[in-house]
Amino acid sequence: MADSLEDQSLPQQRVTSEYLPVQNSSQSIWQQEAAELAAWNPTSPIPQEADVVIIGAGYAGVATAYHLLKKIDESGGAQKRLSISIFDARGPCSGATGRNGGHLRPDLYGRIPTHMARSGVAAGSEIAAFEIANLRAIEKVIEEENIDCDLKLARVTDVWCNPEAAQRAKANYDVMVNLNLDYMKDVCFNMGEEAEEISGVKGARACASYTAGQLSAYKFIVSLLKSMVDAGRVDAHSHTPVTEILPAKEGGFLVKTPSGTVFARQVVHASNGYVAGLLPEYSRNIIPCKGVCCHIDVPQGAQRPPSLPGSYINRASDHMLSYLISRDNGSIVVGGKASMLTSRREQWYHNVDDGADIDGAKGFYSDYMQKTYRGWEESQAEITKIWTGVMGYSFDTNPHVGVVPGRPGQFILAGFNGHGMPVIFLAAQGLAALILSDETLTCHDVGVPRLFQTSRARIEVAQQYAEEDGDILGTGRAFSQATHSC
Numbered sequence: 001m002a003d004s005l006e007d008q009s010l011p012q013q014r015v016t017s018e019y020l021p022v023q024n025s026s027q028s029i030w031q032q033e034a035a036e037l038a039a040w041n042p043t044s045p046i047p048q049e050a051d052v053v054i055i056g057a058g059y060a061g062v063a064t065a066y067h068l069l070k071k072i073d074e075s076g077g078a079q080k081r082l083s084i085s086i087f088d089a090r091g092p093c094s095g096a097t098g099r100n101g102g103h104l105r106p107d108l109y110g111r112i113p114t115h116m117a118r119s120g121v122a123a124g125s126e127i128a129a130f131e132i133a134n135l136r137a138i139e140k141v142i143e144e145e146n147i148d149c150d151l152k153l154a155r156v157t158d159v160w161c162n163p164e165a166a167q168r169a170k171a172n173y174d175v176m177v178n179l180n181l182d183y184m185k186d187v188c189f190n191m192g193e194e195a196e197e198i199s200g201v202k203g204a205r206a207c208a209s210y211t212a213g214q215l216s217a218y219k220f221i222v223s224l225l226k227s228m229v230d231a232g233r234v235d236a237h238s239h240t241p242v243t244e245i246l247p248a249k250e251g252g253f254l255v256k257t258p259s260g261t262v263f264a265r266q267v268v269h270a271s272n273g274y275v276a277g278l279l280p281e282y283s284r285n286i287i288p289c290k291g292v293c294c295h296i297d298v299p300q301g302a303q304r305p306p307s308l309p310g311s312y313i314n315r316a317s318d319h320m321l322s323y324l325i326s327r328d329n330g331s332i333v334v335g336g337k338a339s340m341l342t343s344r345r346e347q348w349y350h351n352v353d354d355g356a357d358i359d360g361a362k363g364f365y366s367d368y369m370q371k372t373y374r375g376w377e378e379s380q381a382e383i384t385k386i387w388t389g390v391m392g393y394s395f396d397t398n399p400h401v402g403v404v405p406g407r408p409g410q411f412i413l414a415g416f417n418g419h420g421m422p423v424i425f426l427a428a429q430g431l432a433a434l435i436l437s438d439e440t441l442t443c444h445d446v447g448v449p450r451l452f453q454t455s456r457a458r459i460e461v462a463q464q465y466a467e468e469d470g471d472i473l474g475t476g477r478a479f480s481q482a483t484h485s486c
């Protein structure tokens with residue numbers, strides 16, 4: 001049963017510039033490579049009304065629309081058709097989804113022991129199983145919808161260079177194996193000197209590999225949206241920010257944009273790090289934080305170094321993590337480097353300017369391949385593109401999914417903590433089921449991990465913590481909870 005806040009305690013839903021996407025964002029390699037899709041900017045007159053208004057045309061918003069339509073089709077007429085309108089403040093998929101690292105990595109044992117310690121084995125393993133199922137569901141939809149988005153399944157190698165961190169990783173691995181979790185059979189763990197040999201990462205002290213994926217999330221999501229718009233089943237509006245939501249007298253909502261007002265029966269907040277703009281009660285739960293990514297390649301004519309077999313999570317030291325995918329053409333997409341960002345906090349914390357670089361990032365990644373991988377020393381590998389993007393860091397590291405407490409008819413799917421790719425598709429499927437239900441169901445009822453359920457308690461814990469300690473990432477404790485891992 002969805003819980004509720006006292007109505008009078010709910011703040012007004014009017015966005016301010018600190019929560020609106022900037023208009024001069026940087027361009028990612030994914031946007032550059034898909035010029036035809038990038039030129040597509042759906043617009044049409046603002047409808048007078050819609051059954052469902054979705055705010056945000058990224059992975060979360062588009063996947064929600066997709067699952068709503070799918071569920072209606074599968075109901076064989078039992079579920080009435082809905083009019084669905086999607087609004088985005090910029091072009092489709094111009095947020096985190098269009099500028100991420102392309103890594104689709106289920107978390108099998110990284111954060112899972114922490115979840116288990118906090119919430120029990122069942123709750124933790126539920127998340128791992130959900131992320132694996134998400135990978136398979138994405139594979140299926142891409143095949144069914146015949147989407148060209150460079151999906152590749154390959155093994156990811158997690159690497160630890162710090163000897164103590166390597167020991168901790170091994171201890172976590174042992175815990176998970178001893179729980180007899182079936183999916184752990186896919187994980188190979190190696191310690192000591194063979195870790196460097198196996199991973200190819202200089203100084204590796206432990207490594208683990210398991211099945212993961214990579215893709216252009218930009219191509220995936222824009223193609224999915226385009227097919228729904230072309231079929232006339234979804235109405236999409238680029239460059240149309242939602243600026244205010246008011247309750248309508250007859251029930252439902254007045255959703256305001258600079259181009260006009262829409263009457264909506266239900267509203268879905270899929271605006272990621274910006275979500276607190278229209279849902280201010282989440283301002284301590286979901287913080288807009290910038291990440292950095294770059295594309296690295298060897299210059300034409302230079303000898304290609306050995307190609308890397310799949311993807312990587314490299315932990316050079318504690319709080320210094322880079323995620324990396326190796327593409328079919330041998331080029332690399334890499335991002336992360338949390339420790340560097342901590343010292344330039346104002347450039348990324350509570351910052352939505354994805355048009356601006358973060359100082360020091362370019363320098364760090366300019367010789368990243370040479371200093372990190374065996375055999376790349378003489379490669380002349382160089383950055384060909386660098387960009388930033390805005391994530392929604394979640395106070396307790398978990399996404400918020402469900403009916404917004406105290407605001408029946410409004411739903412949230414946000415706060416993926418920089419780890420949305422292996423979560424959002426099936427979370428959106430669950431949210432679609434909630435939207436079509438009488439709103440009394442919970443995440444658990446619709447196949448979404450119970451820790452993802454948004455609730456009054458989760459909102460209030462973050463608010464109390466902020467009052468005591470200033471802000472959610474201000475201390476080591478909170479920071480270690482909130483750093484993302486892709």
Ligand SMILES: Cc1cc2nc3c(=O)[nH]c(=O)nc-3n(C[C@H](O)[C@H](O)[C@H](O)COP(=O)(O)OP(=O)(O)OC[C@H]3O[C@@H](n4cnc5c(N)ncnc54)[C@H](O)[C@@H]3O)c2cc1C
Pocket residue numbers: 015019020021055056057058059060061087088089090091092093094095096097098099100101102103104105240241242243270271272273274277290291292293323335388389390391413414415416417418419420421422424486
């Ligand atoms: C640099 C970077 C690298 C990443 N790498 C990875 C990775 O390798 N693997 C992984 O799992 N995750 C990664 N992530 C995280 C992942 O990309 C996100 O979790 C995911 O894309 C979130 O999808 P979303 O739809 O919630 O958000 P978004 O894609 O950001 O979509 C939200 C949309 O809402 C729109 N919007 C905001 N406010 C309004 C408004 N008021 N009105 C209308 N529209 C609005 C925005 O313009 C935006 O298009 C990365 C993120 C970044 C930034």
